[in-house]
Amino acid sequence: MIVEVKNLVKRYGDLVAVDDLDLEVMEGEIFGLLGPNGSGKTTAINCILSLLKFDNGEIKVFGKPMSPEAYDIKKDIGIVMQEVAVFNELTVYENIDYFCGLYITDKSERKKLVEEAIAFVGLGDFKKFYPKKLSGGLLRRLNIACGISHKPKLIILDEPTVAVDPQSRNKILEGIVELNKNGATVIYTSHYMEEVEQICSRIMILDNGKVIATGTKEELKEMISLGEKITLQVFEMEDTHMNFFKTMENAVSVDYDGKFLVMKFQKGNSNLEQVLDYVKSHKINFGKIHTEMPTLNDVFLEITGKELRD
């Protein structure tokens, strides 16, 4: 077990930011902490890192109790904070070297590690740049390089892709997967469910400081009754047709907004086939049709009754 958290409670006055959290991260995982803004992700991370005092709970990292003085634990952790935390007065190279130097004292080893980190985040052409001259995406990559250059066994990334263009975002996600393949265990927090679905092997969903569900994405989707969602682009919809769709065996909800007919079904099969058969036999004129399996948003929606998205 890489990280083990039991009964963690953190209050800010009356607000319970983390409410009796249990969490276990296994070696080799990319563990996703998914939750909307204010759900307690960062607070939980800061408790795990022994930055925050907490009201109750027990935290072990690498099997040992975590504390501010646990240097043998800390030396193997890499952390990428939610906000960019670099020195504007230092170049890209110097920033990475500075933070790496807090972990690695040997100069030649450090030089190698810093170069590797720069190559890893693709900042090779920007080594001598000051952070002010970097675009938002590149700055995020620098922020990441500063946290991981010392090749930690456990990497914690707190929303590393916030406000990043899609290209940089993909590069970052690929990088995280690569770090994981090279042996690092990763804790990844985000409120973008697509990202979490894309890279995480196990996911914990948080809301208001409470754990709502934990599991692989398949397991999470199994937890809810919702099955597929079929969207049909049609320009006219008669009531009789509407009635047919609404009375289909597995239908949960059917909505038409004048352009798209959105039909949600419970788990079950051949929904799409039935819809297509009906549309063809009644010569309904339609544009596109597509079907989706439930997303983590649907999981969140079904459990909490609200959307995960902002």
Add this chain to the structure above:
Amino acid sequence: MFYHIFKYRLKVLLRSKEMIFWTLLFPIALSIFFNLAFSGLRNQDSFNIINIAFVDNANDPNFSEAINSVSEGEDRIFNMIRTDLENAEKLLENDEISGIIVSDENITLTVNSSGINQSIIKSFIDQYKQVTSTATRILSQNPQAAADLPAEIATRISYTKSDPMGKSELDIVLNYFYALIAMTCFYGGFFGVEEINQIQANLSKRAARVNVAPIHKLKSFIYSLSASALIQLIEITVFLTFLIFVLGVKFGENMGLVILTTFIGSLTGISFGSFIGAVVKGNENTKTGVLIGVTMIGSFLSGMMFGEMKYIVQTNAPILSYLNPINLLGDAFYSLYIYDTYNRYYTNIAGLLVFTIIFSISTYLIIRRRKYASI
């Protein structure tokens, strides 16, 4: 690890334009401004010999001799008339004299305003008292020494006569520059504020990064602070050199002590900044705002904007001049320049050290905590 943190801290600070501006360029600019503003004043070497009245009720020959010796000759300090109290008070009322010295069981000074003249008379009396009390102590411990006493007093007094208070030396604007260099030492507080910001995880994310690294928090703070202290000491030396060699500000003979004083003052300043950084709530701008504000008030009370202020505080609220570290520092420079004895200087330095210790301990008590209630 020390070298790593120290080296990068130096780089960061030296490249931080705002920091260098406040801690070096701003004081230099102010000193140039002072110099321009005072150039008229400084050139007139019309240092007046101070008119005083002496009411000798005690017939103490020692004091009488002492006051005579500084009221005779070309380089005399006082124009002294011996008279009775009634007449003396009249003279004082008509502003014909700056002060009345009355010698009874005690030696007392009566003035009706405050200013440089008054403070010089006062310092003369203080010096005399100091010499005689030393003499009394020696006597009580070693009665045989009585024979040497008059000689001792005589040398001390003659010292007073030839000391820099001679008219050509007294520079009435010096105090402004002493307050300014004291202010500059206190602007070392910018480094203190910044260092606290770099180590308290609830103040900056960079600090949070350092806090999660496998390094002792206080150690990394001390390493980082050493870089700040080095830069501040270099800057204050540059500033002092500028004041002495470019603007011709006089600091007296004892250069070693003057430099030591700037260094002690700088440490007080840095610890003061750290204290503000640790104690004041709010962001960095609020803290530097408080730092500048407090330093400015302190500088004002010690006479940086308006020279008489120092004496007004000294006469009306003497306690305030001891509670104002900037005044202690400015006064330490002043005492080094104007007195031959070090009592007043040491009192000032002791005060500064007390402040430094208070600031440092309070800072320590706050930053030694390694977990935060809120981030």
